[in-house]
Structure formats: C-alpha cells, structure tokens
Amino acid sequence: MMPQHTRTVEINGVAHQQHRSAGVVILAYGLLCYTAFVAAFLYAIGFVANWGVPKSIDSGVVRATVPSILINTALLGVFVLQHTIMARPWFKRWWTRILPVSVERSTFVLLASASLALMFWQWRPLPQVIWQATGALSVVLTSISMLGWAIVLLASFTISHFDLFGLRQTWIRFRGRPYTPVGFRLAGLYRLVRHPLMLGFLLAFWATPSMTVGHLFFAAMTTGYIRFGTWIEERDLLAEHGETYVEYRRRVRGLLPLPKFVAG
Numbered sequence: 001m002m003p004q005h006t007r008t009v010e011i012n013g014v015a016h017q018q019h020r021s022a023g024v025v026i027l028a029y030g031l032l033c034y035t036a037f038v039a040a041f042l043y044a045i046g047f048v049a050n051w052g053v054p055k056s057i058d059s060g061v062v063r064a065t066v067p068s069i070l071i072n073t074a075l076l077g078v079f080v081l082q083h084t085i086m087a088r089p090w091f092k093r094w095w096t097r098i099l100p101v102s103v104e105r106s107t108f109v110l111l112a113s114a115s116l117a118l119m120f121w122q123w124r125p126l127p128q129v130i131w132q133a134t135g136a137l138s139v140v141l142t143s144i145s146m147l148g149w150a151i152v153l154l155a156s157f158t159i160s161h162f163d164l165f166g167l168r169q170t171w172i173r174f175r176g177r178p179y180t181p182v183g184f185r186l187a188g189l190y191r192l193v194r195h196p197l198m199l200g201f202l203l204a205f206w207a208t209p210s211m212t213v214g215h216l217f218f219a220a221m222t223t224g225y226i227r228f229g230t231w232i233e234e235r236d237l238l239a240e241h242g243e244t245y246v247e248y249r250r251r252v253r254g255l256l257p258l259p260k261f262v263a264g
Contacts (some may be wrong), residue, residue, distance in 0.1 A: 023174040026102055030170025033106035036113040037165050045149055047120055048205060050140070058212050060125045068124035069217065075119040076221050084114050084229065089236060102173035106166030126214030138209035148203025151189065155196035158188035186239050186248065192257040194234075194248065196227045199255050232255060236251075 046053035085091055086108045096104050133141055153161075160182045162168040172179050189196035205219040234254075237245045 003067045023176065026100065027170045027174040029103055030106045030167050033110040033113070034162075034165055034167045037109050039054055040113040040116045043120055044116065045204075047123075048208070048218075049145065050210065053120075055112050055120060055123070057123065057215050058125050058127045058210070059219060060123070062127060063124055063159060065126060065213075068126055068214075069121065071124050072126075072214070072217060073221070075122055076218075079112070079115040079119060079231075080225050082111055084232065084239055086111065087233075089239075096172070100173070101179065102169045104162075105169055124214070125162070126212060130211045130213065130216055132211075133209040140205045141209045144207035145204050148200045148205070148207065151200030151203065152197055153200075155189050155200060158190060158196075184237075184244055184248075191252065194252050194254050195226075195230050197255070201226065202255070226255075 015109050043053055049196060050056040071082050086095070095107075099107065160168065162171075163182050169179055193199055198216050202223060205222055208215060233246075234249070237250075
C-alpha cells in the first residue's frame with residue numbers, strides 16, 4: 001500500500017500539472033483573441049480610409065439604397081448590441097459563472113472582432129460623393145484621420161492596453177497569480193478628456209478627403225453610438241469609483257479637449 005504522504009504528493013503533482021496545462025491553454029486563447037483584435041483594428045483603418053484592404057467602406061457591388069442602409073444598420077447593430085451588453089457589469093457577473101474570469105475579457109474582444117469582420121464582409125457601399133478634397137486639404141484630412149487612430153492606440157496604452165484587450169488577464173492566470181484590477185488612472189490623454197479613445201475614433205471616422213453617403217452614414221451612426229456608449233460607461237464608472245470619478249468629471253470634459261473651469 002502506498003504511504004499517505006506519497007499519495008498526497010502525487011495527487012498534488014497531478015493537480016499542479018493540470019493547473020499549469022490549463023494556464024497554457026488560457027494564455028494561447030488570450031493570444032488568439034488579441035491577434036483577432038490586431039487584425040480587425042488594422043483592417044478597420046484600411047476599411048475607413050479606402051486603401052490596402054480587399055473590401056472598404058466604398059468598394060463592392062452597389063445595390064439599391066434603402067436595402068443597403070437597412071443592411072448596414074443591422075451590421076452596426078450587431079456590433080453595438082454585443083459591445084454594449086457584454087461590457088455591462090451585470091452581464092460579466094452572469095457570464096463568469098459559465099467561463100473562467102481570466103478569459104472573460106478575451107472572449108469579449110474575440111466576439112467584438114468577429115462582429116467587425118462581419119461588418120467588413122457584408123457592408124453595402126453607398127458611393128455617391130458628398131465632398132472630395134484634393135491637394136493639400138486631402139493630405140491634411142488624411143493626416144487627421146491617422147492621428148485619430150494613433151490617439152486610440154495611445155489612449156489604450158495609457159490605461160493598460162493588454163488589460164483592455166484581455167491578454168494581461170490570461171498572462172496572470174498562466175503565472176498562477178491572482179488578478180489585480182488596473183483601477184482608476186488619471187494620466188496622459190485622460191487629463192485632457194475623459195474618453196480619448198472615443199475622440200480618436202471620431203477623428204478617424206470624420207476626417208476623410210472623400211466623404212460618400214456610405215461613409216457619412218457610418219460616421220453618423222458610430223457617433224451616435226459613441227455618445228450613447230459613453231453615457232452608459234459613465235454610469236458604470238460612477239458606480240465603481242464614486243466620488244473620485246465625480247470629481248474627475250467636474251474637472252475634465254468628456255470628448256472635447258477644452259478647458260473646463262470649476263468654481264472653487
């Protein structure tokens with residue numbers, strides 16, 4: 001008969017190995033989801049700018065206007081619903097009863113990337129031109145749009161890029177350490193506006209040398225969602241951070257980097 005101590009060591013060894021193997025699988029999943037995000041983000045730049053991708057916002061077969069608008073609305077609606085519902089604390093509490101907490105954010109990122117891929121694939125172009133800039137003005141508008149994408153990335157690194165896109169959580173699980181939230185940070189662009197990520201997207205979407213009906217529809221719809229999404233997010237942030245966020249909101253504007261004077 002095997003001694004009790006030996007059996008205990010063996011069982012603990014097997015449990016440790018299983019825990020380690022699960023950590024490897026979770027980290028691999030996190031890397032997969034992060035790769036999907038990078039691919040979707042890079043494709044989105046080309047999609048909006050109309051270059052470097054197989055299908056952009058103004059390319060493809062032109063169909064009847066009303067059905068195209070309805071289809072594009074549905075495609076944006078898929079992203080909005082996924083993004084809005086899965087980001088809510090009540091959904092996360094329910095969701096993490098089904099899957100590990102360490103992959104919750106990665107799964108969110110993967111599904112968001114999938115909804116974007118669906119939109120890129122099925123988007124119906126409406127190429128009627130509203131304005132067409134040339135020469136120096138075209139260069140300026142393109143530069144502003146690229147600046148917007150750069151702001152999105154810079155803002156994400158300010159608040160912990162890898163936590164935002166789920167990779168930090170899977171890495172911590174791989175290391176066998178308890179997860180520690182990033183917490184509220186007031187640094188970089190977040191000293192100028194409360195939502196620099198969204199400001200970056202607005203610049204990227206609206207600053208274009210070639211504004212078509214389809215591009216205008218996309219920019220207007222995403223702007224509406226940004227306004228709605230930031231309103232919901234602020235409610236969650238107030239509930240989570242309380243008076244700290246109330247004071248931050250008193251001093252810093254939401255989207256426009258303009259001075260905000262507070263009575264002392």
